[in-house]
Amino acid sequence: MAKKTKNPIQSILVSQPKPQGRSPYDAIAKKHKVSIDFMPFIEVEGVSLKDFRKARINPNHFSCVIFMSRNAMDHFFRMCAELRVTMSQETKYFCKSEAIALYLQKHIQYRKRKVFYGDGTIKSFKELLLKYKKSGKILFICSDKNKGSIPAFLTENEFEFKEAVLFKTVPTDLSDFDVSTFDLMAFFSPYGVQSLLHNFPKYKQKVTRIAAFGPQTCQAVKDAGMRLDLQVPSKEYRSMSEAISRYIENQG
Incomplete structure (x- = not known):
């Protein structure tokens, strides 16, 4: 049995627009009883x-x-x-x-x-x-x-x-958004990571878990001096939604 963590994941921020219709994230929210918010960190x-x-x-x-x-x-x-x-x-x-x-x-x-x-x-x-x-x-x-x-x-x-x-x-204006309230943040682009630091230059990760999709995004997280907790894709999982679900399960 997985050892329970002191800081269980209860809230997740996905740095993308909210999917139209049903998505795998709906199943995660229902299965693990977590809240999931969507907020694109970059704009075109x-x-x-x-x-x-x-x-x-x-x-x-x-x-x-x-x-x-x-x-x-x-x-x-x-x-x-x-x-x-x-x-x-x-x-x-x-x-x-x-x-x-x-x-x-x-x-x-x-x-x-x-x-x-x-x-x-x-x-x-x-x-x-x-x-x-x-x-x-x-x-x-x-x-x-x-x-x-x-x-x-x-x-x-x-x-x-x-x-x-x-x-x-360009970075989305996140000045009215409190990213510190989330237990896990998922990034899909190096520019999303850059947007986080652009909006919050003094951001401290602390206990927040960070998930990143793709080698360039993972490298951007590391280059920013942050801890990379979940790297996607991997041998175990191909998608971000699957990776997050498994990660929560392993947290106990």
């Missing part, structure tokens, strides 16, 4: 037309556009509208996954022969790009942070491309 802001003009990029000068997320797609077509630019019907769109590709229907008339997508993995997407390397000049839509490995891949393989930063990640 669109780059202004004035700032984008400084990059001197005309979307219609590119025959291919890369989208790694729906956010990227939304901000690209927002900027096209602000620039009063209509993309050519011959433009090819390369998307990381089918779900992102289908989202194109929100913005343009969907033409299968002009839309290409991977299976959701970076490996398959890189293979896709290599297959169509001769398709023309590429515009890579990205944020100011976390551009991933695609730009380096395009450079290494001598693609003709340009990055277009159309949105940026």
Whole structure:
């Protein structure tokens, strides 16, 4: 039998927006009789037309556009509208996954022969790009942070491309939020950890447990001088919800 802890977990803060509909966290709350709050620690802001003009990029000068997320797609077509630019019907769109590709229907008339997508993995997407390397000049839509490995891949393989930063990640204002009342906080991005310290420069972890998803997020927790209590994924669990549930069980 697991030894009972002096500070049992009764309240959890998940640094993401609250899921729509039912989620695994509902089962955790019911099973372990804990309260779970959701609060995104970061927000996405669109780059202004004035700032984008400084990059001197005309979307219609590119025959291919890369989208790694729906956010990227939304901000690209927002900027096209602000620039009063209509993309050519011959433009090819390369998307990381089918779900992102289908989202194109929100913005343009969907033409299968002009839309290409991977299976959701970076490996398959890189293979896709290599297959169509001769398709023309590429515009890579990205944020100011976390551009991933695609730009380096395009450079290494001598693609003709340009990055277009159309949105940026900024800390959420948490000044009216008391994070010290939670027994466990779950982070999913290094920027979430940075947001915590941005909002609370004098934050002290004390007995609060910290869970982090992904190697970069885990490293950000350690770099911030905090104790990492739960690293996800691992051999034991793949998801944050499963990891938290098991962790509570092991607390006794």
